[in-house]
Amino acid sequence: MKIYERLDRESLGRLDPERAHQLALQSLSKASKAPGALRAMRRLAHGAEYVPDERLRLRLWGLPFANPLGVAAGMDKNAVAVNALLALGFGHVEVGTVTLRPQPGNDTPRLWRVPEDEAVINALGFPSDGAATVRNRLHAARPDGIIGVNIGKNREIPAADAPQAYADLVLALADVASYITVNVSSPNTPGLRSLQMSSELEALLAAVADANQSVATARKQRPRPVLVKIAPDLSDDELEAVGASAVSAGADGIIATNTTTSREGTPERYRDLPGGLSGPPLRARANAVVARLYHAVGGQLPIIGVGGVSNAADVIERMRAGASLVQLYTAFIYAGPALPGMILRDLSDFLDREGLDSITELTGVGRQG
Numbered sequence: 111m112k113i114y115e116r117l118d119r120e121s122l123g124r125l126d127p128e129r130a131h132q133l134a135l136q137s138l139s140k141a142s143k144a145p146g147a148l149r150a151m152r153r154l155a156h157g158a159e160y161v162p163d164e165r166l167r168l169r170l171w172g173l174p175f176a177n178p179l180g181v182a183a184g185m186d187k188n189a190v191a192v193n194a195l196l197a198l199g200f201g202h203v204e205v206g207t208v209t210l211r212p213q214p215g216n217d218t219p220r221l222w223r224v225p226e227d228e229a230v231i232n233a234l235g236f237p238s239d240g241a242a243t244v245r246n247r248l249h250a251a252r253p254d255g256i257i258g259v260n261i262g263k264n265r266e267i268p269a270a271d272a273p274q275a276y277a278d279l280v281l282a283l284a285d286v287a288s289y290i291t292v293n294v295s296s297p298n299t300p301g302l303r304s305l306q307m308s309s310e311l312e313a314l315l316a317a318v319a320d321a322n323q324s325v326a327t328a329r330k331q332r333p334r335p336v337l338v339k340i341a342p343d344l345s346d347d348e349l350e351a352v353g354a355s356a357v358s359a360g361a362d363g364i365i366a367t368n369t370t371t372s373r374e375g376t377p378e379r380y381r382d383l384p385g386g387l388s389g390p391p392l393r394a395r396a397n398a399v400v401a402r403l404y405h406a407v408g409g410q411l412p413i414i415g416v417g418g419v420s421n422a423a424d425v426i427e428r429m430r431a432g433a434s435l436v437q438l439y440t441a442f443i444y445a446g447p448a449l450p451g452m453i454l455r456d457l458s459d460f461l462d463r464e465g466l467d468s469i470t471e472l473t474g475v476g477r478q479g
């Protein structure tokens with residue numbers, strides 16, 4: 111099958127990492143438009159006779175998730191492959207980061223593999239086709255699944271104008287989003303992470319809430335759930351402050367975490383590369399951040415856990431730490447398109463072994479109701 115030949119990991123692994131990503135995404139994009147290829151992907155994910163496991167379903171923010179495993183932002187920044195990613199088994203796809211105007215991102219090279227750790231370092235800096243194009247693509251794709259839209263400011267926008275920039279993004283994209291993620295945690299847009307500080311974050315979320323409400327009123331739809339995506343490099347005090355600001359500004363959830371600027375434990379020769387590190391070296395920290403946040407926001411806000419998740423055991427660990435949903439990206443680069451299906455099968459086996467009726471018993475948040 112041609113699509114899978116082109117997704118062959120060994121040959122992709124020999125290519126420049128950004129080129130490999132483009133090729134993989136092109137294949138997924140083509141498949142997204144071809145019903146036969148989508149069927150083949152569903153078979154790859156689930157086998158021929160698959161009946162979705164009801165015990166993996168969960169409902170959050172009124173949205174019906176088929177399972178807790180989603181695609182993290184960055185994999186499909188421009189929403190070219192959502193239908194293929196859903197067909198591979200993911201319960202939701204978060205597209206983006208989308209910027210209001212198209213922008214090229216940072217100069218290349220800007221993406222590196224750390225094969226020793228099955229990790230990645232990226233300094234992409236939000237290359238984006240822009241909000242209008244992404245909006246049109248999602249509108250045309252009519253995805254049969256949950257689509258988060260992750261938004262971020264164009265590089266040249268000063269921090270003082272960030273609330274307006276995010277509000278404009280919500281106005282442009284809310285109607286094609288199941289939920290919206292306010293990204294204030296990429297290390298590759300100068301000054302972006304300072305938007306996590308309480309007063310900046312509260313102003314930003316207030317502007318987003320206004321825009322969200324005005325789209326809802328105009329389109330007679332419910333306002334979209336708004337999530338804040340945070341960095342793993344915050345201190346415990348900063349984490350608690352972010353949690354408190356998110357609650358008081360009326361956010362609906364937190365995504366923890368983005369990539370880390372830390373290079374602790376990374377082989378020497380990668381340490382001077384710019385940008386954010388993802389994959390297994392991030393796992394322990396991302397898990398600790400979820401645990402800390404869960405404690406801080408006390409189940410008031412659902413948390414999506416992301417960072418270094420590679421298998422079902424990692425999903426279970428993250429949910430036990432307090433995540434209601436889990437996302438991954440880097441593991442997909444190394445393991446390939448069969449990964450989500452494998453994880454879902456292992457989660458079902460785990461529920462069998464433990465005699466659990468629902469995956470939500472791990473965190474208690476998101477029980478289907």
Ligand SMILES: Cc1cc2nc3c(=O)[nH]c(=O)nc-3n(C[C@H](O)[C@H](O)[C@H](O)COP(=O)(O)O)c2cc1C
Binds near residue numbers: 182
């Ligand atoms: C190449 C690459 C690009 C990314 N781009 C984005 C992005 O545009 N927006 C965002 O919020 N996160 C982005 N991320 C971060 C991921 O969504 C995720 O938070 C992080 O990689 C940790 O998860 P992982 O270890 O499973 O990859 C990117 C990650 C990678 C590896």
